[in-house]
Each structure stands twice: as C-alpha cells, then as structure tokens.
Amino acid sequence: MSSNSSSPKDGWFTETGVLNSDNVNLSIKVNGLLDKRKSDFQDILLFKNDIFGRCLVLDDAIQCTELDESAYQETISFLPLNSHPDPRRVLIIGGGDGGVAREVSKHPKVQEIIQCEIDEEVVKVSKQYLPFMASGFDSPKLKLLFADGYQYVIDHKAEFDVIITDSSDPKGPAVTLYQKEYYRALYEALRPGGIICCQAESYWFDLPFIKELFTKVKPIFPSVAYASTAVASYPSGQIGFLICSKSADVNFGEPLHVFTAEDCDQLQLKYYSAAMHRSAFTLPLFVHKELNKT
Template sequence: MDSFKKGWFTETGVLNSSTTNLSIRVDQIIHEQKSDYQNILVFQSELFGRCLVLDDAIQCTEKDEFSYQEMIAFLPLNSHRLPQRVLIIGGGDGGVVREVVKHPLVEQVVMCEIDPAVVDVSKRYLPFMSAAFDDPKLRLLFEDGYEFVKNHPNEFDVIITDSSDPKGPAECLFQEPYYRALYRSLRTGGIICCQAESYWFDLTFIKQLVRKCRGIFQSVRYGSTQVPSYPSGQIGFLVCSKDQSVDFADPVNKFTAVQCTGMQLRYYTSEIHTSAFRLPPFVQKELDSV
C-alpha cells in the first residue's frame, strides 16, 4: 500500500489538498482485506493502540476514539427532550452505538451499515468498540442507509450519520437530497447529527454544508471535538433540528458527574457539550456569513 513507508502509516486527510499528512508508526499489521466496498486495515501502534483504517483513512484508534464517539452521540441525544428512537447510518466499528445505548432515554436503536465486513472486523479485532452489537436495544441492518431513510418517513427522534469523508460512496451523504431525506425521516422536533470535517482544512466545505442545511432545518449549528489521530487533530459535527427553539449549546438533558462515571464516559460532560459550540472567531465569522 502506498500509505506504508518504512514502517509508518501515512494518511493524507485533507479534502482539497495533498500538502498535509499524518503518520503513525506501525508496530504490527493485525488484519487487512478488501471487502465489496472498501479496503480494511487494522494495525497496532505503540502510542495509539489498535487502529482501524478504511480506504487509507484512519477511522478510529484505541487511544482517542471515545472523544469522537461520545460527542457524535450525546450532542444530539442531549439536545432532544425525549430521544426514544434513534437511527445510526454507518458506524460499522460499533463506537457510536456503544454510546447511544447507554443513554437512559433511548429505547430502540436501528443501525444501517452498508459493509458487513467492517462489523465483522470490529468484533474480531476491536473489542473496545464492538461491545454493544449484542445489546437488546439494537436492530442491526446491512443495507444502504440513504435508501433506508427515504423509505422510513416520520420514524425517528434522532438520526446520527457516522460517515467517512465525502469521497466515493460516502459523497452522497453530504448532499442536499440526503439532508432532505433525513428531515422527512424525523419525527416532530427531531434532530440529526452528521460528521462534518475539520474547520482547519475544510472550512469552505463546512460553510456549504451549513448553507444546505439552513435551507431545510429550522436550527443548525456546528460543534467541535478533538481527535489527535485525525490529520488536523480536530473534527466537527453538524447538528440540525426541526424545532427552531432548540439551543444546541444548552443541553436539555444534563448528565451529573455520577451519571458520567456510571456510563464510563471519558470525554463528554454537559460542560464539554456547551463548549463544543464555542468556536474560534475566525470560524464563527465564516459560519455567520452563510
């Protein structure tokens, strides 16, 4: 693979540039295969632990995955007064569903993952990610998530899209027709949360996403988290609601310190939730201009 050079895995993780790379030393290749949809790689790193790579892009590492999984799950869930029925698009590594089923108000989770091989690899090699695949709240489907939402209107309180970068098969998950399909699949007051790239490298792209969603949803915000194994160390989420009164920076469901400990949360707190929407001035200025 071109990504391997003298024992290092190198990712070029910028949408519109090839000038910035992230390299991680590979101590051992655990597994590699080509599925019907993508190349799958698992390797061991002294610093990051087990690492999952899809099509040469790091998806998660044992060291820092929880900062992504907890935020993409609880930013929307705790912004909804009663998130009983949840849909996850993608997320085959299991991290998002692991967090979603912890929420005390969630009663049922439907997960649509297009590639069964990712789930299988996670179960075999990433046990810290895949523990919730046997949870009774979960209904796991192996099918196209976009097609699923088009055929299930008015069914979900929260929809989370845990997608790879907008290249190849995932590109449609960042386009206006997909967001309109998500809108129709939500119940009254429903909320979506989608992976929305890094403001350090992809601010123009993020502005395009915000513009699209403001033409569909009544409330739209971009929240941020830190993930050191991603090329910029930062990634964001687009959260949108059918309810104009939703203030994403002020969660309606607030976890106590005891709850966070009991749920084994390592990154998310109610205070972190609020701070996720306190963006640097250069970012906020650009998003306010949309």
C-alpha cells in the same frame, strides 16, 4: 479501491484519505499489522501503534484509534441525544465499528436503535480487533441492518427522534451522505422536533466545505449548528459535527439532559460531560464569522 495503497511503508502508515491530501498527510508508526483486506466498498486496514493502540483505517483515512475514539463516539452521540427532550428512537447511518451504537445504547431515554451499515466487513473486523467498540452491537436495544442507509432513510418517514450519520469523509461510498437530497431525506425521516448529527470535517482544513454544508441544510432545517471536538489521530487534531433540528430556536449549547459526575462514571464516559457539551459549540472567532455569513 482508492488510488493510494493502504499498505504501511517502511514501518509507517501515512494517511492520504483526507480532503486536502495534496497538502497535508499524517504518518503513524506501525508497531504491528493486524489485518488488511478489501471489501466490496473500500480498503480496510488495522494496525497497532504504541501510543494510539489499535487503529482502524478505511480507504487510507484513520477512522478511530483506541486512544481517542471516545472523543468522537461520545460527542457525536450525546450532543444530539442530550439536545432532544425525549430521544426514544434513534437511527445510526454507518458506524460499522460499533462505537456510536455503544454510546447511544447507554442513554437512559433511548428505547430502540436501528443501525444501517453498508459494509459488513467493517463490522466483522471491528468485532475481531476492536471489541471495546464493537460491544455496541451486543445491545438489546439495537437492530443492525446491512443496507444502504440513504435508501433506508428515504423509505422510513417520520419515524425517528434522532438520526446520527457516522460516515467517513465525502469520498467513495460516503459521498452521497453529504448531498442536499440526503439532508432533505433526513428531515422527512424525523419525527416532530427531531435532530440530526453528522460528521462534518475539520474547520482548519475544510472550512469552505463546511460553509457549503450550511448552505445545503439551512433551507431545510430551522436550527443549524456546528460543534467541535478534539481527536488526536485525525490530521488536524479536530473534527466537527453538523447538528440540525426540525424545531426552531434550539439552544444546542445547553443540554436538556445533564449528566452528573456520578452519571458519567456509571455510563463509563471518558470524554463527554455537560461542560464538554457546552464547550463543543464555542467556536474560534474566524469559524463563527464564516459560518454566520451563510
């Protein structure tokens, strides 16, 4: 359990789970408390807000809200899937709300999805309170395992075309998913030409941390990039993704699979498009300069 209580105070939830919580907090009005429980791994809180809708909080950090979850789920899913020529077999680490599984299962090239979520309670509350995301668990393409994703990666070498790590911040149970050893294990779990995509924090608050991630993965993967998306409920309004390939000279900024407007409608996409894919890799000048120093 985290040192801070997840209980809303005076009708407001204040996020204290960000990496820079000593300097930055985000407060959201609680218009209705849905659930509060403690699993074997973390504190879990669900509440309603008149703007954000239903909100999921793990260890005092907002994970997703009904308003803007599509910006995160669609981007972390389709950036790697549409950068790979033939993403047939996909592994999801984390993602207990079901959002990534929902999006990955939409991709016409994907045939099989394995998901490893360590905390069964997150899946339970998501099915109960976030059915618009947990619908991903109903996909016939998906096999859901309640297991340590890190260990699963170690035990399954050269099996996946794409691996998506949908983790919380590098605190508590997720801290091992940001270590060099984990990225090495991901590399070995990929097939030739395989791609990983991992949650990689905000460049506004965590640029030194992102630079450190680059120093960890560049000796392992020949192609490395950072992509960005806008998520209103996260403290900086921005979150990024580390995306890496076993192939050299991959142009992540140009999707290999381009969804037409009709495709986007058919796949029920709200945020992702080919234009958003390309723009995700256009970074502010100061970020571009700092990451190119690594």
